[in-house]
Amino acid sequence: xxxxxxxxxxxxxxxxxxxxxxxxxxxxxxxxxxxxxxxxxxxxxxxxxxxxxxxxxxxxxxxxxxxxxxxxxxxxxxxxxxxxxxxxxxxxxxxxxxxxxxxxxxxxxxxxxxxxxxxxxxxxxxxxxxxxxxxxxxxxxxxxxxxxxx
Numbered sequence: 001x002x003x004x005x006x007x008x009x010x011x012x013x014x015x016x017x018x019x020x021x022x023x024x025x026x027x028x029x030x031x032x033x034x035x036x037x038x039x040x041x042x043x044x045x046x047x048x049x050x051x052x053x054x055x056x057x058x059x060x061x062x063x064x065x066x067x068x069x070x071x072x073x074x075x076x077x078x079x080x081x082x083x084x085x086x087x088x089x090x091x092x093x094x095x096x097x098x099x100x101x102x103x104x105x106x107x108x109x110x111x112x113x114x115x116x117x118x119x120x121x122x123x124x125x126x127x128x129x130x131x132x133x134x135x136x137x138x139x140x141x142x143x144x145x146x147x148x149x150x
Contacts, residue, residue, distance in 0.1 A: 004039050007076030012091055015073060019063035020096065030054035030146055031067045040111045041078035049107025049123070051075075051085075052147050055092055056099040056132060056139070062092070081107050081126050089128035100133030102143045 032052045040047055053067045074087045089103040104127045113120040132139050 003076075004037075005077055007073045008078075010073045010076075012070055012073050013095070015069045016062060016066050016095060019066045021061050021063075022059060023057065023061045024059065025057050025061060026099070028054055028056050028143060028146065029061065029064075030143070031064055032147060034068050034071045036071055036075040036084075036105070036107070038075040038077070038079045038081075038084060038107075040109060041080060043111040043115065044078075045110040045114055047081060047107045047109040047111070049081075049105060051088065051103065051105040053088065053092070053101075053103050054133075054143050054146070055096065055101045058097055058099045060096050060098075062096055067092070081105060081109070081124055085126040085128045089130055093130045098131065100129075100131030100136075100139060100143075102129045102133045102140070103127065104144075104147060 030052065034051045036051050037046060037048050051071045053071065070088060070091065074084055085103050085105045089101045093101045106123050106125045108123050112122055129140060133143055
């Protein structure tokens with residue numbers, strides 16, 4: 001259990017130290033298909049899925065692997081998917097001060113397949129979109145379209 005909840009002991013700010021760089025880049029940066037594993041805080045069973053993280057820099061970029069590590073820190077806590085999504089996006093928004101941030105997550109929850117409705121195969125999608133990705137329909141559409149490219 002300590003390993004599954006190790007994110008409770010980790011400070012997300014410590015993870016990104018030294019990995020924010022001044023860079024004159026103002027186009028979208030997206031890291032897709034980051035595997036996450038978390039524990040439902042209500043039922044103490046896993047949910048697993050993928051998280052997509054994108055942002056539009058405003059003079060500063062973050063090391064790409066740090067986005068993966070941030071997803072890991074927030075997912076390795078007793079969690080609900082809705083909160084997890086809403087923790088990653090604002091954290092990036094606050095730390096980088098980008099033009100916009102988008103986080104989309106799709107997961108399967110064992111609490112729905114092992115108990116309750118006992119249906120396997122359903123997925124849940126959540127999103128948190130901030131800044132220009134929220135306020136500009138074209139930017140939001142571009143972000144979502146890039147997520148669906150394979």
